[in-house]
Amino acid sequence: MEFPVEVSDVWKTYGSTVAVCGLSLRVPPQSVYGFLGPNGAGKSTTIRMVLGLQRPTRGTVSLFGRSLGAARLPVLGRVGSLVESPSLYLHLTGRENLEVHRRLLGLAKSSIDRALEAVDLTSVGDRLVRSYSSGMKQRLGLAQALLCNPELLLLDEPTNELDPAGIHEVRALVRDLPRRCGATVFLSSHLLSEVEQVATHLAVISQGRLRFEGSREDLQQRRKPAIVVVVDQPERAQALLANFAGVVTRDGNQLRIQADAGLDPARVNATLVNAGMAVSQLTVQYPTLEEIFLELTSAAEREKEAAIQ
Secondary structure, X not given: OOOOEEEEEEEEEEOOEEEEEEEEEEEOOOOEEEEEOOOXXXXXXXXXXXXXXXOOOEEEEEEOOEEOOOOHHXXXXXXXXXXXXXXXXXXXXXXXXXXXXHHHHOOOOHHHHHHHHHOOOHHHOOOEHHHOOHHHHHHHHHHHHHOOOOOXXXXXXXXXXXXXXXXXXXXXXXXXXXXXXXXXXXXXXXXXXXXXXXXXXXXXXXXXXXXXXXXXXXXXXXXXXXXXXXXXOHHHHHHHXXXXXXXXXXXXOEEEEEOOOOOOHHHHHHHHHHOOOOEEEEEEEOOOHHHHHHHHHHHHHHHHHHHHO
């Protein structure tokens, strides 16, 4: 398989500062690939290397199976990008803004109509951009990135500073871009709650290192359930359950059992009731994807602190 983006053991250092550490990524074709990490994790540095704006200190970056070092300009001609807020001329119409870029790129005039249609702005293309909502302006920025009919679209924090309505507009559009345009979308963000609604594949980076890469389903499978029990004799119940139920923690009358997926809640309840204890509540809780994300990134912080000590 030819991957639209392949990053192989890439390092990027600035003097003694290490921004990216041995990073390897593979972006499947026609996917929406969510590239996640907290601020300062190395996401923007990675995107700059993928766009050929910076060179890796070590390792290789390839687009469509070709190294950027060997064929930078032809390969980048197949890529569109939008980094945060687009640069727009507010005194011009949406169509006129695209005309400026079309002339710079030497594209056919038909590219403007195609790009406006792709982002659902055909009906307002002749309105001044100053009258656009924040979401419409961001969609016009996406239209600029789509003018060259790219096979790969790189988006860095595309919903940053948008209001809820604008976020909804851009989110719905990004989710649909592979079907509409046949493009692969590489979406960088620090907000899992946004990315998980549109991405088919995810990568989590922290401290410049890859913490997870796979499909959304792969990440969901990392969710380990917890059984929460409220019981009248918590100390006795904790000692009893520790024999077979895994890690059991106590907070007042509430016990939390960090269990394997195979642990039967009915067995927990029967064990406690047969031992003469009153169970007033028993629930099974799964961590959210956001909690998994926080767990992955906080592990990196713990590694860093341990290394310093």
